[in-house]
Amino acid sequence: MKNLTYLLLIIPILSLFSQGIGINTTLPMATLHVNGDMKFTPKASDATRLVGIISNGEVKEFELGNSFNITTGTLTVIPPIDSNIFLIGDVDQVLTAPTTSQYDNYDIGLANINIDKTIIRVFGETNGYSVSGFTDGFDxxxxxxxxxxNNNVTFFDLNLGSDAKNQIITGSGGNEGTTGEGVAEFIYDGSLEKWILINIR
Incomplete structure (x- = not known):
C-alpha cells in the first residue's frame, strides 16, 4: 500500500514537469512560464553587465567590453577595426559657408558622428576659409x-579665436594651409592640450 501511495504521488509530479513549471499560471506554455514580474539581482550595481545564456544552457552575467556600448538605453555593438584601416567621415560646410570665413573651436564631429573616423573629408565651402582649432581632442x-x-584653407597658429585646449600649433610659428585640395595631418597632444600639425600636402 505504501509503494502504491508513492507511485500515485510521483505521477502528478512527472506530469507537472512534462508540462512545465508555471508561476502564477496553471497552464505553463514553456519549461518555465512566469506570469508577472521577475527580478534579477546582478553582481554589480552599475550597467556594465549583460545577462545571457551560454552553450550549456546556464544563465551567466557578461561584463561589457570595448565592443559593446549602451547609449540612452540602446545596446550597440562596435565591430573590431583593423588598425590599418582608416575610416572616412564627412563634414558639409554648405550651411556655414555663406557666413563663416574663420572656423573657431571647429566641431567636426570627433565626439559623435565622426568619433571612429580618422580621415575627415570637408566639402561645400564656396570661398577660402581658415581654422583656428578643433573641439574634442584627446591625447x-x-x-x-x-x-x-578647390578653395584654400589656412590653419592658424595658436590663434585666440579658439579656446586654448582647441588651438593648433603649426610648428613653423606661422599660419599654414593648402592651396585648394589637400590634406593636413594633426595629432592631439594631451600634455600641451593642443593640436600639432604634423604634415600638410
Whole structure:
C-alpha cells in the first residue's frame, strides 16, 4: 500500500514537469512560464553587465567590453577595426559657408558622428576659409583633415579665436594651409592640450 501511495504521488509530479513549471499560471506554455514580474539581482550595481545564456544552457552575467556600448538605453555593438584601416567621415560646410570665413573651436564631429573616423573629408565651402582649432581632442587622437575642394584653407597658429585646449600649433610659428585640395595631418597632444600639425600636402 505504501509503494502504491508513492507511485500515485510521483505521477502528478512527472506530469507537472512534462508540462512545465508555471508561476502564477496553471497552464505553463514553456519549461518555465512566469506570469508577472521577475527580478534579477546582478553582481554589480552599475550597467556594465549583460545577462545571457551560454552553450550549456546556464544563465551567466557578461561584463561589457570595448565592443559593446549602451547609449540612452540602446545596446550597440562596435565591430573590431583593423588598425590599418582608416575610416572616412564627412563634414558639409554648405550651411556655414555663406557666413563663416574663420572656423573657431571647429566641431567636426570627433565626439559623435565622426568619433571612429580618422580621415575627415570637408566639402561645400564656396570661398577660402581658415581654422583656428578643433573641439574634442584627446591625447593621441589623429585626424587627416582632407580639404576636398578647390578653395584654400589656412590653419592658424595658436590663434585666440579658439579656446586654448582647441588651438593648433603649426610648428613653423606661422599660419599654414593648402592651396585648394589637400590634406593636413594633426595629432592631439594631451600634455600641451593642443593640436600639432604634423604634415600638410
Amino acid at each position: 593621441g587622437r589623429i585626424i587627416y583633415y582632407y580639404n576636398s575642394q
